[in-house]
Amino acid sequence: SYELTQPLSVSVALGQTARIPCGGNYIGSNNVHWYQQKPGQAPVLVIYRDDNRPSGIPERFSGSNSGNTATLTISRAQAGDEADYYCQLWDSGTGVVFGGGTKLTVL
Amino acid sequence: EVQLVESGGGLVQPGGSLRLSCAASGFTVSSNYMSWVRQAPGKGLEWVSVIYSGGSTYYADSVKGRFTISRDNSKNTLYLQMNSLRAEDTAVYYCARDIVGTHGDYITSDYMDVWGKGTTVTVSS
Numbered sequence: 001s002y003e004l005t006q007p008l009s010v011s012v013a014l015g016q017t018a019r020i021p022c023g024g025n026y027i028g029s030n031n032v033h034w035y036q037q038k039p040g041q042a043p044v045l046v047i048y049r050d051d052n053r054p055s056g057i058p059e060r061f062s063g064s065n066s067g068n069t070a071t072l073t074i075s076r077a078q079a080g081d082e083a084d085y086y087c088q089l090w091d092s093g094t095g096v097v098f099g100g101g102t103k104l105t106v107l
Numbered sequence: 108e109v110q111l112v113e114s115g116g117g118l119v120q121p122g123g124s125l126r127l128s129c130a131a132s133g134f135t136v137s138s139n140y141m142s143w144v145r146q147a148p149g150k151g152l153e154w155v156s157v158i159y160s161g162g163s164t165y166y167a168d169s170v171k172g173r174f175t176i177s178r179d180n181s182k183n184t185l186y187l188q189m190n191s192l193r194a195e196d197t198a199v200y201y202c203a204r205d206i207v208g209t210h211g212d213y214i215t216s217d218y219m220d221v222w223g224k225g226t227t228v229t230v231s232s
Contacts, residue, residue: 031208033218035152042201042222043144043152049208054220086152090208090215095165096142096154 002091004099011105018074020102022087025068030089032070034063037101038083046085047072074104082106109133109221111202116226123192123230129185129202129223137180140205140216143187145198146225153198156187157205157216170196192230199225 005023012018022032032050035043045054047063050070060075074081087099115127127143143155156166156176164176175188185202201222208217 031217035219037152042224043219044222045218045220048206048218048220084151088152088218090210090217092210092213095167096144096157096216098144098152098154101151 001094002089002097004087004089004097006085006087006099006102008100009103009105011107012074012077013107014079015076018077018081018104018106020072020074020085020087020104022070022072022099023068024070024089027068027070027089028066030065030091032063032065033088034061034072035086035088036081036083037086043086077104077106079106109204111204111221111223113200113202113223113226116200116228118229118231119192120232121193121230124188124190125192125228127187127189127200127202127226127228129187131183131185131204134204134221136178136183136185140207141176141178141185142203142205142216142219143176143185144201144203144219144222145196145228146201147195147198150198155200158185189228192228194230197228197230199227201225 034047037043050065051063062073084101110132142157158176173191177186203219204221205216
């Protein structure tokens, strides 16, 4: 079965740029999507199909995907960006796959 | 406004059954792919099941043979019938609307653009 690997945690200073990686075998050949989940809340889609932002998501959120790593980038990080972030894709052998999630801390 | 509202969660003994409901508003359930995703306490997201607009259904191996996804078009509602429940099924269960994508020769779920707030299922004696 396909697996997506994320670091358990990432820290970023207030106002700086956070990068959250998502590793997978040849992940660059798949569409990758990202969700933000704050404590006690449902996930919210922040990036779809590698680098597209849904309406209402700030331009500070961007995505990229190449080789074996997809990356969610959050520019000018704010305290309100503290959350868990999950990458996700669809795999022909596994179906919908989520990464284990990364807790973003804004210092 | 597009919205999903889950209900039906609760405390159930191991081996018991529960049916979750997900009422949709602002769009038609039967015209969309719809999924259930769960999250065990302190853990990550786990996809559980999907029903395609054409009626095909698919399940995670962990629930195959025990859970059944269905919908009632007249009520615009999605369901998850859960039987033979185990302690490891304890989780918050979310329903979500899937956006469709093409993957080679397949038309499948791609990502989830609308999520409900979730309903909590606790399996314990």
